[in-house]
Each structure stands twice: as C-alpha cells, then as structure tokens.
Amino acid sequence: MSVQGYNPRTGEPFGDPVEATSDSEVDRLCEAAEVAYRSWSAWSAVDRASVLDLVADRLDGESELLISTADSETALGVPRLTTELKRTTNQLRMFAEVLREGSYIEAMIDSPDADIIPPRPDVRRMLRPLGVVAVYSASNFPFALATVGSDTASALAAGCAVVVKSHSAHPNTSRETGRIVTKALADGNAPEGLFSVIYGTQSGVRLVQHPRVKAAGFTGSIGGGRALYDLANSRPDPIPFYGELGSINPTVILPNAAADRPSEIAGGFAQSVTMGVGQFCTNPGLLFAPSSIVEALGAAVTDSTGGAMLNERMCDSYRSAVDTLSHSDLVSLVATGTAPDEAWAGKPALFQVPLETFEANLEKLTEENFGPAALVVTYEAVADIIPVLSRLPGTLTGTVHASDSEHADATAVANELRKIAGRLIYNGWPTGIALAWAMQHGGPWPATTNAIHTSIGVPGIYRWLAPVTYQTWPDALLPPELQDANPLGITRRRDGTLAKH
Known part of the structure; x- marks a missing residue:
C-alpha cells in the first residue's frame, strides 16, 4: 500500500508514491x-x-x-x-x-x-x-x-x-x-x-x-x-x-449597511468566499441579508473566478452539492462565476432562499458545502432572524455588517451568534486568522469536538x-516555576495576587 500525490490542475500523479506506515x-x-x-x-x-x-x-x-x-x-x-x-x-x-x-x-x-x-x-x-x-x-x-x-x-x-x-x-x-x-x-x-x-x-x-x-x-x-x-x-x-x-460561518448583513455600501460588502464577500477556492474552514457559506443587496452579491460572484480544488474527491463532492442545489425547489440560483479549464476546478456559485423556507428546512440547508459557494437567506425585518440564529449548528465564526445607526440590532444579533460561534467579526470577513493570545478558533459541535x-x-x-498540584514539597524538590525564589522570573499567582513574585 502507498499514498500517491496528484496535481489538481492536471489530475496527473505528482512525485513518487509514499509507502503507507505499517501498524x-x-x-x-x-x-x-x-x-x-x-x-x-x-x-x-x-x-x-x-x-x-x-x-x-x-x-x-x-x-x-x-x-x-x-x-x-x-x-x-x-x-x-x-x-x-x-x-x-x-x-x-x-x-x-x-x-x-x-x-x-x-x-x-x-x-x-x-x-x-x-x-x-x-x-x-x-x-x-x-x-x-x-x-x-x-x-x-x-x-x-x-x-x-x-x-x-x-x-x-x-x-x-x-x-x-x-x-x-x-x-x-x-x-x-x-x-x-x-x-x-x-x-x-x-x-x-x-x-x-x-x-x-x-x-x-x-x-x-x-x-x-x-x-x-x-x-x-x-x-x-x-x-x-x-x-x-x-x-x-x-x-x-x-x-x-465543519463550519458554515453565518454572516448577517443589516438593512442600513446593505443600503449604504452594497458594492463594498458584495466585493468583500466574493473575495472571502472564493479565497483558496472556498476551501477555508472560515469560508462564509451562509448569509442573512435584505433582498435589496442580492443583486450586488450576485454581480460580485459573477465576476469572480474559482480554481483547482485540493483533490478529486473534494471537487466531486463540491460539484455534486452545487448540482443538487441548482435542481432544488427550495432555493434559486442567483449567480455563478467562472473557473479555469483545470482537472478539478470548482466554480463559484450563489444561491438564494426566503427566510421562511430556510427556517422550515434548516437542517437540510445548513449542511456545509466545502468550496466557493454560499446561500443567502433573505429577510424583511431583523427581528425575524433573531430566533433563527441560535438554531444554527455550531460554527467557528459569526459576522455582522452594520452601519453606525444599527448598534442595537448588531448587539442583538451578536448575542445570538455568540451562542453558536467562537469568534465574532464586525464589518469584516472571517477568512484570515491572527496569530495572537486573544484568538479563538473553535466553536460548538460540529465546528469542533471541544x-x-x-x-x-x-x-x-x-x-x-494538565494541572498538577504539589503539596508540602521541599522547595529544592519543586520545579523551578514553583520555587520560592522564582528563579525563572515568570508571572505567578501567589496567595491570590498575580505578579512576578
């Protein structure tokens, strides 16, 4: 048995096969x-x-x-x-x-x-x-x-x-x-x-x-x-x-934001959903938006380009999911982008569904489609989407696009998204992760197992x-991190006070 690499652009084998590791x-x-x-x-x-x-x-x-x-x-x-x-x-x-x-x-x-x-x-x-x-x-x-x-x-x-x-x-x-x-x-x-x-x-x-x-x-x-x-x-x-x-990374576009900057939001969305041919775990696959911005979102997707996906299985799965949605009586196809003539190429796609239909078929319409596709759920009033958000499956991220006049609605949406998401983004897009102390890349199932x-x-x-407590051990036998003199000079909590002591 061996493992063979392939070139996704041609579908041809790349490099020598690597022998599978025995038990x-x-x-x-x-x-x-x-x-x-x-x-x-x-x-x-x-x-x-x-x-x-x-x-x-x-x-x-x-x-x-x-x-x-x-x-x-x-x-x-x-x-x-x-x-x-x-x-x-x-x-x-x-x-x-x-x-x-x-x-x-x-x-x-x-x-x-x-x-x-x-x-x-x-x-x-x-x-x-x-x-x-x-x-x-x-x-x-x-x-x-x-x-x-x-x-x-x-x-x-x-x-x-x-x-x-x-x-x-x-x-x-x-x-x-x-x-x-x-x-x-x-x-x-x-x-x-x-x-x-x-x-x-x-x-x-x-x-x-x-x-x-x-x-x-x-x-x-x-x-x-x-x-x-x-x-x-x-x-x-x-x-x-x-x-x-898996993660669908819902994005909520509030009405005034949609009215004030439709082209900016649509352009940012298209760039994010097609980044890496949509093969990011933080890909924004689900949007809640007023119907007024759908045309701009569709135009941005039409102008976008896909590319070769990582492997044949992934490409086949993506194409099958897009084909299923294209023939579904639950959603409508808004736009498709283009893709190069490569073996395992994925083409961007955007679908649309009314909130009522989405809510009635929530489990079916929240399955992750790993690739450059998204579903936009159109709504009339922000109050209508609030009870739906907390019913979404666990996700890595939740995003809100709002204007300065929509802070109350943005807060209400965030209060629901935080129940299902590990990271909340405001007026941005979830693809791209900082290396930092404050970063949280996780979320409830199925985003993560923990x-x-x-x-x-x-x-x-x-x-x-994992924590270990040392009780009444002589100072000389303790790890240096716990010795009285603090030889490493690290920050410690001593008798409740956090300091370098």
Missing part, C-alpha cells in the same frame, strides 16, 4: 515518542524555545522547495503558499516567545495557613505536558495546519512529543517538511523520536488507539473527525480529541497541558 512501525514510533517526551518535557522552556526557532529558520531556508512541492500537490498557488509558510514559521517563533515569557504554565502558590477552616497546607499548582500527541494534518493548509502546523507547534512547545498523520492529498509536501523538521530537531540536540510522520488511513486509526498517545488534534471533515473522535473515546483510557470539523480551547493562537498550547 508495527506506528507502534515503534509511538514508543520512541514516549521515550523522547520524558526527556523533552524536562528541558527548560527557554531551551525548547531555541529549538522551535531553529526549526522555523530551517523551514524558511528551504522555502522554495517546500512551496514548489506544495503548489504541485494542492494548486493553492505560490503567493498563497508563500504567505502560509511564513505564517507557519512565525507560529513556531510565537510559541518560542510564549515559552520565554513563561506565564502559560499558570503557576499558583498558596501559603500554608493553620488558622483557617479547614487548615491549608502549602500547595503549588502548575500545568505540565500530557505526553505523546497525535496530530492529523489538514488538506487545505499544507503548512499552517499540517505537518508542522499549529497543533504540532503548540504540542512541541508544551513539552509533548508528536506523531503526525500526513494528509493523503499532499504526501510529498509532508515528507519534505518532515525531513527538514527532523534534521533541525537533531541539530538542536532534541531527543530522537520527538517528532515523526506516518502515512495511510490505517496508520491514523492505529495512532489514535495507541496507549502511548495521550491526546489528539485533528482538522478535517465531520465524517473523518467523528470516526476518530469515537475511537479516542472508546479506548480503555479515553483521551482528549480536539477536532476542528469548544473550550482554540486550535490557532497562543491558547492552543493549553490542549496539551
């Missing part, structure tokens, strides 16, 4: 990762940070090869992939800075007090790494959410070892990335086995069930994510499974950490 090899790599974790987790945060910087530098140093390979396997284009690779290396450097700053381990110290009821001993708490983490690469971000993407970067930063399941759509990109990362880790004197890459569907099944694996991160389809989630939870020792699955933690941004590190 015995998955077992060996997980055992090696466990040994490496024991060493890596004992390294100081500052030393781990230096290694992450080295990995970032090495990836930048071979950017031309990586981008060329990824473009041949994904057809995402050199400009997009150049930006994505830089985002990926910046992500590694961001986590290196998080390690140097140190507060991520949430050190807490409570002094003993024999006079309170019940008496309190000396207790000190911090977050510690979980162990070996399984990472499942995404198809749509071959760098930023794949082999050395956000899950891998945050897990290594946390002090965990990582075994990555490569996505079948870009095995050569995964292999080249893995080669560079492995060499950089070795040159940084990181323990052997800290990071490895496996290939093939069966290897991913074996990985999530391996007893050495203590947590998993996944970005992909609802079907694939749910299958792995169920396996993770049916183990004799269930493990956390942080899956990012809405508590983000998969992008600094707080992603908390998925791979």
